[in-house]
Amino acid sequence: MSGTKTAHIRTIEGKLSAGGLRVAVAAGRFNDIIVERLIGGAIDYLTRHGLERENITLVRVPGAFELPLVCRKLARSGKFDGIVALGAVIRGATPHFDFVAAEATKGLAQVSLDSGVPVGFGLLTTDNVEQAVERAGSKSGNKGADAAAAMLETVRVLEQIV
Ligand code: INI
Numbered sequence: 001m002s003g004t005k006t007a008h009i010r011t012i013e014g015k016l017s018a019g020g021l022r023v024a025v026a027a028g029r030f031n032d033i034i035v036e037r038l039i040g041g042a043i044d045y046l047t048r049h050g051l052e053r054e055n056i057t058l059v060r061v062p063g064a065f066e067l068p069l070v071c072r073k074l075a076r077s078g079k080f081d082g083i084v085a086l087g088a089v090i091r092g093a094t095p096h097f098d099f100v101a102a103e104a105t106k107g108l109a110q111v112s113l114d115s116g117v118p119v120g121f122g123l124l125t126t127d128n129v130e131q132a133v134e135r136a137g138s139k140s141g142n143k144g145a146d147a148a149a150a151m152l153e154t155v156r157v158l159e160q161i162v
Contacts, residue, residue: 014156018051021081021155023148024074025056028087030063034129037136038086038122038144045145046084049152064089064123065100068107075115082151083111084120086144088136091127101125118154122147 023046027039039058047053057080061070064087071083085108091097104123112119122144126132134140 012157012160014153014160016049016149016152016156018046018049018152020055021051021152022055022079023051023057023082023084023151024059024071024080025084025086025148026059026061026067026071026074027085028061028063028067031088031090031132034088034090034124034132034136035086038088038124038142038147041137041142041144041146042084042086042120042122042148045148046152063087063100064104067104067123068111071108071119072111072115075111075117075119080117082118082120082155084122084144084148084151086122086147088124088126088132090124090129090132092129097125116158118151118158120147120149120151120154 025039025042027035059070061067067085067087071085074080074083089097089101108119108121124132124135124143135143
Protein backbone atom coordinates (compact mmCIF):
# COMPACT_ATOMS: atom_id res chain seq x y z
CA MET A 1 0.00 0.00 0.00
CA SER A 2 1.39 3.41 -0.84
CA GLY A 3 0.68 6.50 1.23
CA THR A 4 2.29 9.61 2.61
CA LYS A 5 3.90 7.72 5.50
CA THR A 6 5.86 5.48 3.13
CA ALA A 7 6.70 8.15 0.53
CA HIS A 8 10.44 8.14 -0.37
CA ILE A 9 11.00 4.90 1.55
CA ARG A 10 12.90 2.23 -0.37
CA THR A 11 10.41 -0.63 -0.51
CA ILE A 12 10.85 -4.25 -1.53
CA GLU A 13 7.72 -5.90 -2.84
CA GLY A 14 7.19 -9.17 -4.68
CA LYS A 15 5.80 -9.01 -8.20
CA LEU A 16 3.23 -11.73 -8.74
CA SER A 17 4.66 -13.16 -11.93
CA ALA A 18 5.44 -16.86 -11.83
CA GLY A 19 6.94 -17.34 -15.31
CA GLY A 20 10.14 -19.39 -15.28
CA LEU A 21 9.82 -20.60 -11.70
CA ARG A 22 9.85 -24.28 -10.74
CA VAL A 23 7.24 -25.11 -8.14
CA ALA A 24 6.38 -28.28 -6.24
CA VAL A 25 2.86 -28.80 -4.94
CA ALA A 26 2.79 -31.38 -2.14
CA ALA A 27 -0.67 -32.63 -1.24
CA GLY A 28 -2.07 -35.06 1.31
CA ARG A 29 -4.45 -37.80 0.15
CA PHE A 30 -6.39 -37.71 3.43
CA ASN A 31 -9.70 -35.87 2.95
CA ASP A 32 -8.96 -36.00 -0.76
CA ILE A 33 -12.26 -34.46 -1.89
CA ILE A 34 -11.24 -31.26 -0.12
CA VAL A 35 -7.55 -31.44 -1.01
CA GLU A 36 -8.31 -31.88 -4.73
CA ARG A 37 -10.02 -28.50 -4.63
CA LEU A 38 -7.00 -26.97 -2.93
CA ILE A 39 -4.73 -28.45 -5.61
CA GLY A 40 -7.01 -27.03 -8.30
CA GLY A 41 -6.95 -23.61 -6.63
CA ALA A 42 -3.15 -23.59 -6.34
CA ILE A 43 -2.52 -24.72 -9.93
CA ASP A 44 -5.12 -22.33 -11.30
CA TYR A 45 -3.51 -19.43 -9.43
CA LEU A 46 0.01 -20.31 -10.54
CA THR A 47 -0.82 -20.84 -14.22
CA ARG A 48 -2.91 -17.65 -14.32
CA HIS A 49 0.18 -15.84 -13.03
CA GLY A 50 2.36 -17.17 -15.81
CA LEU A 51 3.76 -20.45 -14.50
CA GLU A 52 4.22 -23.02 -17.25
CA ARG A 53 2.43 -26.30 -16.47
CA GLU A 54 5.62 -28.27 -17.18
CA ASN A 55 7.31 -26.38 -14.34
CA ILE A 56 4.85 -27.68 -11.77
CA THR A 57 5.50 -30.98 -9.99
CA LEU A 58 2.62 -32.47 -8.01
CA VAL A 59 3.66 -34.78 -5.17
CA ARG A 60 1.06 -36.89 -3.35
CA VAL A 61 1.67 -37.85 0.27
CA PRO A 62 -0.51 -39.96 2.61
CA GLY A 63 -1.63 -37.21 4.97
CA ALA A 64 -0.73 -33.89 6.54
CA PHE A 65 1.69 -35.54 8.94
CA GLU A 66 3.93 -36.59 6.03
CA LEU A 67 4.00 -33.13 4.42
CA PRO A 68 7.02 -31.74 6.33
CA LEU A 69 9.29 -34.69 5.57
CA VAL A 70 8.46 -34.73 1.89
CA CYS A 71 8.63 -30.94 1.61
CA ARG A 72 12.04 -31.00 3.28
CA LYS A 73 13.37 -33.35 0.62
CA LEU A 74 11.82 -31.23 -2.13
CA ALA A 75 13.38 -28.09 -0.63
CA ARG A 76 16.81 -29.68 -0.24
CA SER A 77 16.79 -31.05 -3.80
CA GLY A 78 17.55 -27.61 -5.19
CA LYS A 79 15.07 -28.27 -7.98
CA PHE A 80 12.32 -25.94 -6.77
CA ASP A 81 12.07 -22.21 -6.20
CA GLY A 82 9.02 -22.66 -4.01
CA ILE A 83 6.72 -25.28 -2.56
CA VAL A 84 3.00 -25.25 -1.86
CA ALA A 85 1.94 -27.64 0.90
CA LEU A 86 -1.72 -28.66 0.84
CA GLY A 87 -3.81 -30.75 3.18
CA ALA A 88 -6.95 -30.84 5.25
CA VAL A 89 -7.08 -31.77 8.92
CA ILE A 90 -10.66 -31.92 10.14
CA ARG A 91 -11.34 -32.09 13.86
CA GLY A 92 -14.55 -34.05 13.60
CA ALA A 93 -12.77 -36.81 11.71
CA THR A 94 -10.12 -37.67 14.26
CA PRO A 95 -9.27 -37.63 17.94
CA HIS A 96 -5.63 -36.90 17.10
CA PHE A 97 -6.51 -33.75 15.15
CA ASP A 98 -4.41 -31.58 17.43
CA PHE A 99 -1.28 -33.70 17.05
CA VAL A 100 -1.51 -34.02 13.29
CA ALA A 101 -2.32 -30.33 12.81
CA ALA A 102 0.39 -29.11 15.19
CA GLU A 103 3.15 -31.36 13.88
CA ALA A 104 2.38 -30.56 10.26
CA THR A 105 2.26 -26.84 10.95
CA LYS A 106 5.47 -26.75 12.98
CA GLY A 107 7.23 -29.04 10.54
CA LEU A 108 6.37 -26.97 7.49
CA ALA A 109 7.53 -23.76 9.15
CA GLN A 110 10.80 -25.49 10.07
CA VAL A 111 11.34 -26.71 6.50
CA SER A 112 10.97 -23.22 5.15
CA LEU A 113 13.29 -21.69 7.74
CA ASP A 114 15.96 -24.39 7.49
CA SER A 115 16.05 -24.54 3.70
CA GLY A 116 15.35 -20.93 2.78
CA VAL A 117 12.81 -22.19 0.25
CA PRO A 118 9.38 -20.56 0.64
CA VAL A 119 6.66 -23.03 1.59
CA GLY A 120 3.12 -21.80 1.01
CA PHE A 121 1.03 -23.03 3.93
CA GLY A 122 -2.15 -24.48 2.49
CA LEU A 123 -3.14 -26.74 5.35
CA LEU A 124 -6.77 -26.41 6.35
CA THR A 125 -7.43 -27.07 10.02
CA THR A 126 -11.16 -26.95 10.63
CA ASP A 127 -13.74 -28.19 13.11
CA ASN A 128 -15.88 -29.88 10.47
CA VAL A 129 -16.23 -30.74 6.79
CA GLU A 130 -18.51 -27.76 6.13
CA GLN A 131 -15.82 -25.30 7.20
CA ALA A 132 -13.28 -27.14 5.05
CA VAL A 133 -15.55 -26.95 2.00
CA GLU A 134 -16.05 -23.23 2.59
CA ARG A 135 -12.27 -22.67 2.48
CA ALA A 136 -11.68 -24.96 -0.49
CA GLY A 137 -13.25 -22.94 -3.25
CA SER A 138 -16.64 -21.84 -1.98
CA LYS A 139 -17.67 -18.90 0.17
CA SER A 140 -14.41 -18.33 2.04
CA GLY A 141 -12.13 -18.51 -0.99
CA ASN A 142 -9.57 -21.20 -1.71
CA LYS A 143 -6.74 -21.80 0.75
CA GLY A 144 -4.76 -23.57 -1.98
CA ALA A 145 -4.77 -20.44 -4.13
CA ASP A 146 -3.92 -18.31 -1.08
CA ALA A 147 -0.95 -20.52 -0.25
CA ALA A 148 0.29 -20.39 -3.85
CA ALA A 149 0.00 -16.60 -3.83
CA ALA A 150 1.94 -16.30 -0.56
CA MET A 151 4.66 -18.62 -1.84
CA LEU A 152 4.99 -16.67 -5.09
CA GLU A 153 5.17 -13.29 -3.37
CA THR A 154 7.76 -14.59 -0.92
CA VAL A 155 9.93 -16.06 -3.69
CA ARG A 156 9.91 -12.70 -5.45
CA VAL A 157 10.67 -10.78 -2.25
CA LEU A 158 13.59 -13.04 -1.33
CA GLU A 159 15.09 -12.64 -4.82
CA GLN A 160 15.47 -8.93 -4.14
CA ILE A 161 17.20 -9.28 -0.78
CA VAL A 162 20.78 -10.01 -1.72
N1 INI B 1 -4.26 -36.58 7.87
C1 INI B 1 -4.78 -35.51 7.28
O1 INI B 1 -4.20 -34.96 6.33
N2 INI B 1 -5.97 -35.00 7.70
C2 INI B 1 -6.65 -35.56 8.75
O2 INI B 1 -7.75 -35.05 9.10
C3 INI B 1 -6.11 -36.70 9.36
N3 INI B 1 -6.83 -37.36 10.41
O3 INI B 1 -8.01 -37.08 10.60
O4 INI B 1 -6.29 -38.20 11.11
C4 INI B 1 -4.88 -37.20 8.91
N4 INI B 1 -4.33 -38.27 9.48
C5 INI B 1 -3.31 -39.05 8.84
C6 INI B 1 -1.92 -38.53 9.15
O5 INI B 1 -1.67 -37.31 8.47
C7 INI B 1 -0.87 -39.55 8.70
O6 INI B 1 -0.95 -39.73 7.31
C8 INI B 1 -1.06 -40.90 9.37
O7 INI B 1 -1.13 -40.76 10.79
C9 INI B 1 0.09 -41.86 9.02
O8 INI B 1 1.34 -41.33 9.44
